[in-house]
Amino acid sequence: MQIRKKIYWSLCVLLLAACRQSPPPSRPNPVLQLREMGQLATTEYELSKVVRARDEATWYKIGERRMLVSCRARIKAGIDLSQIRDIDIQAQGDKISIKLPAPQILTFSIPPENIRVVYSDVGLFRTPFSQAETNAIMQQAEKQIRRQADSLNMLQKAQEGAAVFVRNFFEQAGYKEVTITYRYQENAS
Amino acid sequence: MTRSLRNIILILLAIITAFWLLRRTDVLPKWKNPFAAQPITIDNTPLLVKNVRSIAQLMTIEYHDVVVVDSSNNRTKLLPLPPFVFPIKQSLVLVVKGRLIAGLDLSRLDSSNFSGNRDSLHITMPKARVLEVIVNPTDVETFSEEGAWNQQAVTALKAKAQYRITKNALNQGVLRRSDEKARNLVAQLMVNAGYKKVVVTTK
Incomplete structure (x- = not known):
């Protein structure tokens, strides 16, 4: 009888211990539907990649599946004109000096029409790649492209392009001598 | 005999419940699902400009x-x-x-x-x-x-x-x-x- 009582008590204690507060579900950050900005894109890179996907690691699935997807991505880089403050512009007669903000990647895009499945090989006992699986492969590829694109020196190119555009713009507006510098270069020196 | 059998069953039940609760509270490590499908491997291919x-x-x-x-x-x-x-x-x-x-x-x-x-x-x-x-x-x-x-x-x-x-x-x-x-x-x-x-x- 005593053993049974002990068991009941242990069960009660265990049940109480099992009660825990579940963490709140993660909510995606709200995004403003319409946002005003002032970005000047000066360089566009078109990148190409062949994505190689293999599905052969699951032990109980007989046969493998392979897929080759070709895709092209477009990346635009430039400067944020809305970050130019009035103290960044010094004009004197026909001369003007402008400090531009640091260049940045502005948009990254893999247009759907630029994704093409070029080869697919599915084993006899396997089901073809579903659309959801193909999209999951492309999501991985997108992350890879974003990582690899960092090493392409795009910002340097965007910086040069921005300097050329801003110089031409102010020359066309009537200035004879336009000096362009970058704010971050000044901070570094 | 019946009483001792009932006690054994109760003890077993208590052990199972305790085990289940410990699993729920993450005290015990979760077993890997042996039938979970492995993710599709994406090779790291070069990027072409x-x-x-x-x-x-x-x-x-x-x-x-x-x-x-x-x-x-x-x-x-x-x-x-x-x-x-x-x-x-x-x-x-x-x-x-x-x-x-x-x-x-x-x-x-x-x-x-x-x-x-x-x-x-x-x-x-x-x-x-x-x-x-x-x-x-x-x-x-x-x-x-x-x-x-x-x-x-x-x-x-x-x-x-x-x-x-x-x-x-x-x-x-x-x-x-x-x-x-x-x-x-x-x-x-x-x-x-x-x-x-x-x-x-x-x-």
């Missing part, structure tokens, strides 16, 4: 939208055995988060677009247009999929989503606002550059 070009796009409005697009059809297939005709349902439902960028293409701006004197300036710029509708793979969620879908059909469905996002954006007056923002931005820039009176128009 196809083209680098200079552009001059003033991006003034960013519009975000989420649309649901679907494509479905009911086909019939002939079977070798009765009932001979077998209906096949095909449907694909995508939830697409898109981003539209509106702005001005300033690449053709030249000295003919500028007029004025030392203190006043008049700039004529091209009208705002939709520069890009971005729908990346990470922006697409496959909500439901029945039947086999080829890549062309999926691309067509995503194009439908892009069209809908553009239509929604235009209904919200994105181009008018983009025009307005561009005019204000350039005018402010030129005022900061020392001009007393700046008029910016788009056409």
Whole structure:
């Protein structure tokens, strides 16, 4: 009888211990539907990649599946004109000096029409790649492209392009001598 | 005998319950599901730079939208055995988060677009247009999929989503606002550059 009582008590204690507060579900950050900005894109890179996907690691699935997807991505880089403050512009007669903000990647895009499945090989006992699986492969590829694109020196190119555009713009507006510098270069020196 | 058997059962029950509770409270490590499918391997292939070009796009409005697009059809297939005709349902439902960028293409701006004197300036710029509708793979969620879908059909469905996002954006007056923002931005820039009176128009 005593053993049974002990068991009941242990069960009660265990049940109480099992009660825990579940963490709140993660909510995606709200995004403003319409946002005003002032970005000047000066360089566009078109990148190409062949994505190689293999599905052969699951032990109980007989046969493998392979897929080759070709895709092209477009990346635009430039400067944020809305970050130019009035103290960044010094004009004197026909001369003007402008400090531009640091260049940045502005948009990254893999247009759907630029994704093409070029080869697919599915084993006899396997089901073809579903659309959801193909999209999951492309999501991985997108992350890879974003990582690899960092090493392409795009910002340097965007910086040069921005300097050329801003110089031409102010020359066309009537200035004879336009000096362009970058704010971050000044901070570094 | 019956009593001791009952005690054994109770003890076993207590052990099982304790084990289950400890698993629930993450005190005991979870066993790996031996039947979990392994993820698809994506090889790290090289990235090729196809083209680098200079552009001059003033991006003034960013519009975000989420649309649901679907494509479905009911086909019939002939079977070798009765009932001979077998209906096949095909449907694909995508939830697409898109981003539209509106702005001005300033690449053709030249000295003919500028007029004025030392203190006043008049700039004529091209009208705002939709520069890009971005729908990346990470922006697409496959909500439901029945039947086999080829890549062309999926691309067509995503194009439908892009069209809908553009239509929604235009209904919200994105181009008018983009025009307005561009005019204000350039005018402010030129005022900061020392001009007393700046008029910016788009056409």
